[in-house]
Amino acid sequence: MTHASVDIQIAPESLPTLPCWFAEVAIVAQVLMTSGMLQAIEERVRFARARFGTYEVIDFVGVLLGYAVSGEPTLLAFYERLNPFASPFMALFNRHSLPHRSTFSRFLAALDQPSVEALRMLFQEDLVVRTAQTFPPGGLWDRLGHHWLIVDIDGTKQAARQRALPSLPELPPPHRRFDRVCAPAYLGRKRGEMARTRTTVLQAHSHHWLGTFSGVGNGDYRGELARACDAITSYAGALCLPLSHILVRLDGLYGTRAVLIEILLSGVGVIARCKDYGLLDLPAVAARLTLPPDAHTTHPESGTQRALFDCPNIALSPTGPPVRLIVATHPALSADKPPIGVLRAETVYELFLTTAPLPAFTCADVLDLYLHRGSFETVLSDEDQEQDPDRWCSRTACGQEFWQIVNQWLWNLRLDLGSHLSPSPMRFTEFAPVQTNNPAHQPIIEPITEPAHQPTVEPSNEPPLYGPPRWAHRSFTKGFAGADFLLQPDGTLRCPTGHPLTVQERRPERNGSLRIVYGARACHCRPCPLRAQCQESATTLKPRQVSAVFWPIKASASTSDQPPSHPVEASLMVAEPPLPPPLLTLDPILWGDWPRCQLRRRWMRLLRTQTVTLPFGSESPEEILETPSDSVQTRAQRAHWRLCWNERMDRNARRPQAAPLKVTIHGLPPSLAQYLHCGLVTAA
Template sequence: MTSIAYSSINIQSCAQSAPAQPCWFGELTVIVHHMQRHGVLAAIEEQVRFARRRFGHYDVIDFVAVLFGYAISGERTLEAFYEQMTPWASPFMALFGRDRLPARSTLSRFLASLDQAPVEALRTQFLADLLARPLTSEELPGGLWDRQGDHLLVFDVDGTREAARQRALPQTADRPAPVRRLQQLCAPGYTGRKRGEVVRSRTTILQAHTHHWLASFGNPGNGQYRLELRRALTAIETYAQAIHLPPSRLLVRLDGQYGTRAVLTDLGEMRYVTRGKDYHLLDQAEIQARLCLPPDQPFTLPESGMVRTLYDCPNLPLDGGGKRYRIIVATHPAGTTKSRIGITRDGVVYELFFTNLAPTAFTAADVMALYLHRGSFEPALWDEDLEQDPDRWCSHAPWGQEAWQIISQWIWNLRLELGQQLLAEPVRTTEFAPAHQEQAPGSASGYAPATAASSWKAGRFSGKDFARQPDGTLRCPAGASLVLQERRPEANGSLRLVYGASIRNCRPCPLREQCQWEGHATAKPRQVSLLLHPRAIGEEPLLWRDWSRRRSRRACIQLVRYQRLDVAVHPALVPPCDASSGVLSRAQRAHMRLTFHERRARNERTPTAALVRITLFGIPEAFAAFLGLESM
């Protein structure tokens, strides 16, 4: 030991190594203790089983422990994680009730050999653990309340893509064909703004009020989005059954990837809001006729100031199956550059939105606001990338990468749970949209389908005999056109549309006896009026109730990250015996196959092993009591 003395300070150095604990070891201790206390690790040991051809010394729980630690640490690579963890391998594995730490190469071989069965079992345990301790409040639950006072639970389904760049390799006749490490994991696909040649997609499901992840499904390239959507809906239904909600009270928000009629048939009784991409529907006669009528209401996006004009088209039969759809068409003037979303026709950008929400509970502007609010899903993905980055490559095998992403989402949910217990924040109530007020004439927030007056005399043509055309005109029984001449607001809030024919068509018309009041002596052209009555809309405001996503989770991360941590490893109570001097059984001598219990016991920490004592500082007493920790 050497020292350097100054007038008021003495600096000493020592050649003996004394590594400091990683800053994340305290949070790891809290989370693993919480999992042990609720039997999560025991359930993984019993339910997630995987029999490899070369079994070795370790079982599934040993590798799951390493992945849990890797997700909590936030280290960018497994190499950096192992460098920090190796001096503390014994206390680390003791937290999980295990003895020795698997090497990096052993972990890599395990992830490469994983197949579907153990990963699906791990996914089942992940969802079961979430349902065992849901973040709900019976007095004031989270959710969305529509204008009729009905409660809905919102889920976001979306995909992320991770791009990978491949090294350029010479391909000549005298060299073997190149073998890519990510060949099974990735495939060519849409990279967006990410640099790379191949991608892997990951479909995620987020509960929009508690901000819990429900599942993650990955596939090479652009993925199998319809298959992944069906699996996501199954996870959502399982979640709803656990909290006793029928499918009709579930609302799924989807992006434009799912905006086709074929995909919407998979949603069953669930409510949905999605951006449509079947722009050929704009050529439908019903939609063209609606676009020629006055719009329902404008919608202004506060962030950009863009004003969209909304046309609500409810109850449209767009297929032969008898199913009807509600389509909202949003238009705005085209800019100088091509719009990235929608289709441009004659200087106007058209956007489509599909939903089955009732027009009496959600106006067209409510549906637009609800869909655009799914932008809050992006900050969740951003936080996930900053803290854990589950899209980074942990394995070059598909099922190994899938297991890593499940465990990453598991840590996110545990941090939310512990953070909520730490801060005990109440549910937040936000007025998503104000209550519907009585509208002034001509400014209704939605119109019912146009109605025409009945015949004023038996045997005469009424307004119902004048068919509406896609170009916005009416066609009389004789084949002539009537054009819109006047829009007249009524006192009750209705809008009267007055259509008129040309006198040149009415005078020689052979059907004027059945059409005009004066008959042959007609001097005025025929006029027909249609009435647009205001749609009956519930008077309740839209209410959104949720919990804080970021504050509670980060409170859990920062609780003991910068606090003192004492780790003491006491010597073993009984010295380990020499296995070579023991007596072998016939099964051991014959190398018979081990049971799953015997496999787990090979690396199990014995009661006589070295005692590990960990002292955490900065834990509030109430939080320590919740965790069942012993206070000093």
């Protein structure tokens, strides 16, 4: 029995509470609208089919975003929670009516692959815009101070649990709804008969998703890997990142020679576990195993002690690209077949392939960097807890993949919004400590040259010599000249603000000269305070480039340019930028990132605990009544022609006479309101 001063009353009228996730949907819609992505979806993701009523793709994308933000276990539960607020929800996306749940399911079932690829393209474009604003960039800095980006590619499976159905002659054949989206697969610890595999691409230091590619059953892992490499290449090209400084970490699924050769030919760097143990029989590898190991490591968790043998310049095929092979050995605990590696003479051999150079990465650094990919499992676990993108939203392949792309888009938006809500400086972690380098124990590394880029020179036992670089003259706008960019020992340039310019192109020119083009990164040039002085314009989207011409000492007698007096060997210009000589002390490997999980969860927790006011007025009679059709019809209307895209979009667009919608979200800082281009409520 309550106290006499407490009076509990009950009102018969229904007044549903606003869903706790409505505020986040409103902010996500505002971000996509101000960035132009909602309009881009309307114009570029187009799909028309019967039985959709007056709805278009943008209507269903809005529902998918709301479903992903809500975290509701089923689409039915989401619609039951959303129906009382359907009109203001659709108004956030500048639309009028909420599609019925059955219409939404028919849309996902009818989607085609071009629509999925169009949405994927917009997702990648939005990712480039958001990550290009990150300054300074995170990632990995090796022992020579070079910057690297680490990307993880791995697959995850979702089992479709199905009950057993009787198969009798008097019964019709059973119909399985999952037959179009799943297939029999190896499930490991996940029980079930049918499954779907999803290959995901993650930028390790920022936890941004770069893409998702799925397939029925075990999936086409080689085809999905090729598409993942294309996504990485496109991402690097948009940000002007050198592909050779992007390290892709792969597990043993991709550890065969054929698969590794394919990814190496794409130009990206690799750190992968290899399961082609025939490499142990190569003469160079067998000879290296007879010598003492380069390093010994102990895993901090399992306690496994490994001896590491570094084998540089091992060719995967007679004409294939050379890679660096690291052999890790440890004594076998039993005579049984080991779960990882191969057993030979009571010793377990594990193979790791990489393109990471020496002495920037020692063999122990490469092994630690590969084992560090275990953090990828943590990201997948967080994704399952926060969004659960593998829950079945559609029973078709295109519909399910469309839903998973929307989920990854939301994940990246939460990272971006969380960083603006709680700005934090980049934190540095000493991934590997300072190490003393003994030149006597370093493997001999032969420079790898590209014949397609070598200038034509006369055959000689010694490499031809080139003079010092000749830079372009200062332009008429008095910007920075090429001579203002200092040449570094590792073959890169250093701009006046201290940022590196890497080699982008080597082009042979007349009379045996060689032109080398250096390029900066867009994320360095755009926020640079000297941008207007350096690039002669503060609005250009391209980063700064600098070119230099190197003339050979033995130039043609007909040329008017005399060779310079200080020669430089051609191998330093034609080959990849050479490594500096071994140092006595190598710098530590540094890892730069941000508290990504805390940023996301602080953002979600704040929006779900703050008050949201929604004074949404009732619809006017003019809006409820149907608009009378014109008395005069056009010939196209009389002939029942198909509507053009603009006419289709206008059918469910928000009415001009609709009641105004004003959403007030409490508890957010003014800086976030400025970033979102929202009004700020002043305190009374």
